[in-house]
Amino acid sequence: MADWTSYLNFGISIAKQASEIVLTAFHQQKEVTLKSSPADLVTETDQRVEKILISAIRNQYPQHRFIGEESVAAGERVELTDSPTWIIDPIDGTVNFVHRFPFVAISIAFSVNKQTEFGIVYSLVEDKMFHAQRGRGAFLNGQPLHASGQEDINRCVVVTEIGAERDDLALSTMTTNIFRLLKLPVHGVRALGTAAVDMCQVATGGADAYYHIGMHCWDIAASAIIVQEAGGVVMDTDGSKFDMMSRRVIAASSTAVAHHISQVIQAFPCRRDDEDPSKCVCGATGVNGLS
Template structure:
């Protein structure tokens, strides 16, 4: 009997590589940059071109599958999971980094995750129950259990509301004063989570991200032995727009105890 999930995952990897070629070409050539909601919330013609490539390719091969994509949702399409298999697509995750030369392409289907860091040529993949890999090599989270010997990843996001910025800086100050070894940020939620899966950092947290920012990497983190948690300590809610991804529950719960979360924003709220 054919393994339909493996067939879909293989297709995701293939189309991610094609998308990566487009992104690499844009980085080294002309790139049209547009603003979305603010000067720090950016979209490029490449985002839109890559998302369309992915959707067209998947629709042709899997016509009954649904989609949630950053650029299509921003254009007014609904952000809801259908009863059919659903692909969650972020064509270029970390667009602010993209216009500065660091780019990431992300694909996701509910049973597996694919994150392609095309400038580094690192293909992160995971399938439920079958482990996580980078370029075919197995991934495993760090075994560190002491927060004061950990490196934590986070991002500022694109929200510049003064109250939100105050919360972000307050949280970072609390984490730094535990103390921890340091705070890092790759400019992409997906890559930060893949860093957790790779054992490069012990945890990542952020408020204000969307489901397309974290969906693929969520599978990769769990398959590498990590945990996903909400800021209030319960399981991660993909639509809550906040996440803690950590190498183990001890580190995740310590972060929960230290940081303050402003109220969750549902993914169906205005962008």
């Protein structure tokens, strides 16, 4: 197994440096632009931070490739190849950032041969640095992380998000899913407004499961490996193998809990992240993600 520790340490370093820009802007008035829906927001800080992160990585590793939320919003294709690739969300939780709701993260994942080698999620207002490297465990501010191991769905706290989708089918599906979980019952359903930090709660054992439909690869690529390295499981919402491009995910404390959730919830149609928009026949439903 290749040793990507120096790359991981570099990613942590630039995430901390970029966080200073986000924290400075956090308490200031923001200029907000809408992307694909009234709930899909972007600020100048999102765009600036992504450019800073990509520039720093490109200077260090000029041959590497990138998938970045704001680059894709500007028209770049999502293409995950075998080449070393950095998957970046400069501000996960932009709506939170705009409203000064204190769950905002920088998310960075690194993939080689289409396999995630490490993930970094920095919840910067909380000053919580989550990271994991494949085969080497997951950590929060240097301390090992362990999923709860809970196997009884009726004793679970489940985290999810409404996301930016506002069409009738997406909203009815999402609210019905929450209704079904509460009727099982589960202990509770929570939402923090950032997919990356949501999923990391499963790695800490503070939550027992997370699911979402409609997020993007940059929202969850880093946190997925953090959950896995903490002893949790990650899969598609239909119970099949996790595919970060599918825009569907369950992360859970155990396979039993993950499969139980997959049998309860339903997905609405979403265009894959790596699908060519010009060839899409799925319509407009579910094209937005969590901002």
